[in-house]
Structures are given as structure tokens and as C-alpha cells.
Amino acid sequence: MGRLNTLDDWLNYQENLHFQDINLGLERVKKVYQRLFPKGVSFKVISVxxxxGxxxxxxxxxxxxxQSNFKVAQFSxxxxxxxNERFVINSVQATDEQICHAFEKIESFRGETSLTYFEFSTLAALIIFELEKVDIAVLEVGLGGRLDSVNMxxxxxxxxxxIDIDHVxxxxxxxxxxxxxxxxxxxxxxxCICADTNPPASISQYAHQIKAQLEFVREKYASDIGLIGKHQxxxxxxxxxxxxxxxxxxxVNTIQIKAGIKYAQLDARFQIKTINNKTVILxxxxxxxxxxxxxxxxxxxxxxxxxxFSALKDKNISLMINEISMIINQWLLVPLDVNRAINMKALSNEFNLNHNIHVCNDMQNAINxxxxxxQYQRVVIFGSFHVVADALKILIPFMKNNEEEIL
Structure with a gap:
């Protein structure tokens, strides 16, 4: 292993360290976790x-x-x-230095144990949050739950x-x-709080089996909400x-809860911008x-x-298209530079002759x-985190020069 000086060095190293990108199971990562935290973490944890959603x-x-005096960390x-967006404490992202320090610690503790990119990030989050002495950490599960590294x-x-069909x-x-x-x-x-309005029986059965205190969300929140969409x-x-x-x-009191929900922010969840007099939705x-x-x-x-639009090849793309095709007048299809991306020929074949599609060379071409x-007043950019990321890299200068939020 060469000298790893920067965050990019570390991430490149991690991407090539383990033999597969996704390797569910807690045995490997739990070994390292127990070496790093023999007594467990000192902060409270909410796993999501x-x-x-x-x-x-x-x-x-x-x-x-x-809204309270508690120090809160978020891992997503x-x-x-x-x-750095993955590690946030009181709205502030972790620095490259904090993350690299955490990676160095993981590397010194993992020995011969091989870890995936995501497992490195989960352990790094816990190290950063522990050093920062947070009161509570909210940890977003990556894939599934039972075998995801957050579940250690x-x-x-x-x-x-x-619960819906994904990652089959x-x-x-x-x-x-x-x-x-x-x-x-x-x-x-x-x-355990479950928000599913039509939950599969397996959730209640498992809760009963292990004696978890399962509660379902019966009423929707009715006051002001910072994020757009009825589902929020x-x-x-x-x-x-x-x-x-x-x-x-x-x-936390009711006033703090209401303020927290009212002022919550999250990029790329029905995020609306006005650019070139058009409504752009990410x-x-x-x-x-x-x-x-x-x-x-x-x-x-x-x-x-x-x-x-673009998507990853392991998604049910035809179903995604069917859900929204009545709204879309024209589709601009863009290639993604990631391993799991679908190629443009295969993506085009997911559409039928009634769809107005155009294959673009790249995101810059599509945005132009x-x-x-x-003839179009509204631009919708969706299909994957990678699609939105590629678009934002190009759109950010427009947003700074020409920005007007639609509320």
C-alpha cells in the first residue's frame, strides 16, 4: 500500500480493496467494530x-x-x-482531515479483514461521531437492514x-x-417505528418473535413541512x-419538533430551481x-x-418509465459513468414507439x-443519485448566477 495522503487517495484505495462492491454480512465488519469500540459507542443511536424516504x-x-441543545450526527x-456529505454534525459536514484520520484508524485496526467501501464509511462515521462527542447519531441503512453494516x-x-420492491x-x-x-x-x-401504511406481515411477526416494541405511524404530520411532497x-x-x-x-419539546420539521432541508428531493425561465426539478x-x-x-x-433520465441496470426500468410516462413529453437519455449503469442501447429498448426519446452524448448535451x-416549461432530472450528481455539477453555476427559488 502506497502513502495515502488525500481523501481521494483513500477512496480509490477502498474501491479496489474488496473483491466486490456490495458484500452483505456483518461478520467481517463486526470484527473491526469490536476492536475499535470494545464497549460499543457512547452515543444514542436511531437506525433508519x-x-x-x-x-x-x-x-x-x-x-x-x-433545535435543541443536543449535538446530533447524521450518517447517510x-x-x-x-x-463528506455522508457525515454531518449539527449541519456541518466532516472535513477531509477528520475522515482521513478515521480511515487511518480503521486501517490500523482491521488487520487482515477485508472491508467494502460502504463498510469503511460506516466505521468512519462512528469514529468521527465518537471523537466529536455527539449525543445522538441518526444512521441511514445502506441496503436492506439485517446484513447491512449499520446493523452492527x-x-x-x-x-x-x-417496504417496496428494490434490490431484488x-x-x-x-x-x-x-x-x-x-x-x-x-x-x-x-x-421500532414503521411508516408503511400496508406493512408486510413479516415485520410484525419478526417484532413479536424478538419482543421488539413495534409501533405503526397512524396519522400523517399536518403542520408546516420543510420538504416538498405529500409523502413527506x-x-x-x-x-x-x-x-x-x-x-x-x-x-425535546413540541415547539422544537415543529421547528425542526418546518426547517428541514435535503438536496435532490423534489428540489426546485428556476433556470433560463424554466422550472428545473431534481x-x-x-x-x-x-x-x-x-x-x-x-x-x-x-x-x-x-x-x-438514466438508471442503473439492476432496476426495473420499464416500471419506472410506466409510472411517469403520462407526464413526460420528451425523454433525454444520458449515459452514466458507473459500473452498474445501463448502456444507452439497452435503455432505449425499454421505451416503446409512443415515447419521444433522444439519446444524448453526455449530461452537458442533455442540459443544453x-x-x-x-416548447418545454419544465425540466425533470431523475432516475439515480448519479444522474442528479452529474446534472448538479453543470447546473450549480447557473443556480448561482440565475437563481430564484420557487416556494
Whole structure:
């Protein structure tokens, strides 16, 4: 191993260290965790699993605690523009130095144990949060629950946002099987908040089996919400219940909860910008359930719409297209520079002759076409975190020079 001086050096090293990108299972990472934290972490933990809505729920919980005197940390993934986005303490991202220091510590403790990129990031989050003496950490589960590296940490409250079909190669192809994987984050005699309005039976069965204190979200949150979309009422209600479960240890009052939910912010969740007199909407909807929610939100306002779209090849792309095709007048398809990306020929074949599609050379080409085509008033950029990240790199200068938020 050569000298690793920068964050990029470390990330490149991690990407090539383990024989596969995703390797679910706690045996390897738990060994390293127990060496690093023989007594466990000193802060309280809320773990958040689910198919969609995890990022929003983490943002709401973090924002609520920020209204109090407690020091709150948030771990989430994937990042959009910068790796540091994964580690946030009281709204401030961890520095390159903090992250590199954590990586050095992991490297010195892991011995012969091989770790994935995500496992490195989970351990780094815990090291950073411990050094910063946070009161509580909100940890977003990466994939599934039971075998995800976040699950090596015993939580004080677990949250399951919802269950839908995604990552079938890893989690199973039914809601019952996927529900069981997500349920794996529950702990005995510990509260679990489930936001799914039609939960698979496997969640209640597992809770009963291990004696977890399972509670379902029965009422949507009805006051002011900082994030756009009707579905956020459910996420906000979930966050509020999760926080209330820790009220004896970390008390927050109703005023703080309301303010936290009202002022919560999260990039690329129906994020609206005005550029070139067009409404530009960025959304990381990357499975059929998320696209259905995006479609319902777009349908509230009828206007000619052009989409910039791409996806990863392990997604049910035809279902994603079907959920939103009534809203989209033209599709601009863009290649993604990641291993799991679908190639343009295969992506084009997911569309039928009724769809108006154009394959672009790259994101720059797609954005130029979308912003300069006068027949479309609205541009929707979605399909993957990678799509939104590629778009934001190009759009940020426009936003700075020509920005006007639509509220």
C-alpha cells in the first residue's frame, strides 16, 4: 500500500480493496467494530431502514435535534456531490482531515479483514461521531437492514420507512422477504417505528418473535413541512415518533419538533430551481415506488415537461418509465459513468414507439437541449443519485448566477 495522503487517495484505495462492491454480512465488519469500540459507542443511536424516504426521515430527525441543545450526527448515503456529505454534525459536514484520520484508524485496526467501501464509511462515521462527542447519531441503512453494516451497532430506536420492491438480487423479490430483511434492524425490548401504511406481515411477526416494541405511524404530520411532497407528511410523522421515544433521555419539546420539521432541508428531493425561465426539478427517485411519488407531485401542475433520465441496470426500468410516462413529453437519455449503469442501447429498448426519446452524448448535451428548447416549461432530472450528481455539477453555476427559488 502506497502513502495515502488525500481523501481521494483513500477512496480509490477502498474501491479496489474488496473483491466486490456490495458484500452483505456483518461478520467481517463486526470484527473491526469490536476492536475499535470494545464497549460499543457512547452515543444514542436511531437506525433508519426502508425502501424510500430514509434520507428525508434522517433529515427531519436531525433537524429536530438541532433545535435543541443536543449535538446530533447524521450518517447517510450515497452522497451527491461530495463524499463528506455522508457525515454531518449539527449541519456541518466532516472535513477531509477528520475522515482521513478515521480511515487511518480503521486501517490500523482491521488487520487482515477485508472491508467494502460502504463498510469503511460506516466505521468512519462512528469514529468521527465518537471523537466529536455527539449525543445522538441518526444512521441511514445502506441496503436492506439485517446484513447491512449499520446493523452492527445496537440502536436505541429503529425506524422502517416503507417496504417496496428494490434490490431484488440481494433482498428477495417479494415485500414479505424484503420486509424481513428491513426488520433485522429491530432490537429486543427496543422501540421500532414503521411508516408503511400496508406493512408486510413479516415485520410484525419478526417484532413479536424478538419482543421488539413495534409501533405503526397512524396519522400523517399536518403542520408546516420543510420538504416538498405529500409523502413527506408520513416521513415527518415518523421522525416525530422516533424522537419522542427517546424523550426521557434526550428531551425535546413540541415547539422544537415543529421547528425542526418546518426547517428541514435535503438536496435532490423534489428540489426546485428556476433556470433560463424554466422550472428545473431534481429528484433522486431511483425505483418504481419513488418514481410513482415523483409523478404524483408533478401531476399537480400541468405543463409541458422534458425529462433527463438514466438508471442503473439492476432496476426495473420499464416500471419506472410506466409510472411517469403520462407526464413526460420528451425523454433525454444520458449515459452514466458507473459500473452498474445501463448502456444507452439497452435503455432505449425499454421505451416503446409512443415515447419521444433522444439519446444524448453526455449530461452537458442533455442540459443544453433541455434548457434551450422553448416548447418545454419544465425540466425533470431523475432516475439515480448519479444522474442528479452529474446534472448538479453543470447546473450549480447557473443556480448561482440565475437563481430564484420557487416556494
Amino acid at each position: 431502514a426502508g425502501t424510500n 430514509k434520507g428525508s426521515t434522517v433529515a427531519f430527525i436531525g433537524s429536530i435535534y438541532q 448515503s450515497p452522497h451527491i456531490l461530495k463524499y 451497532v445496537d440502536n436505541d430506536v429503529s425506524v422502517i420507512t416503507n 438480487d440481494y433482498l428477495g423479490n417479494t415485500r414479505e422477504l424484503i420486509g424481513l430483511e428491513k426488520a433485522g434492524i429491530m432490537r429486543k425490548n427496543t422501540p 407528511q408520513q416521513n415527518a410523522a415518523t421522525a416525530m415518533l422516533a424522537v419522542q421515544k427517546l424523550n426521557k433521555i434526550l428531551p 429528484d433522486v427517485a431511483h425505483n418504481a415506488a419513488a418514481v410513482k411519488v415523483l409523478s404524483a407531485e408533478l401531476a399537480k401542475q400541468q405543463c409541458s415537461t422534458i425529462a433527463i 437541449r433541455a434548457l434551450n428548447d422553448k
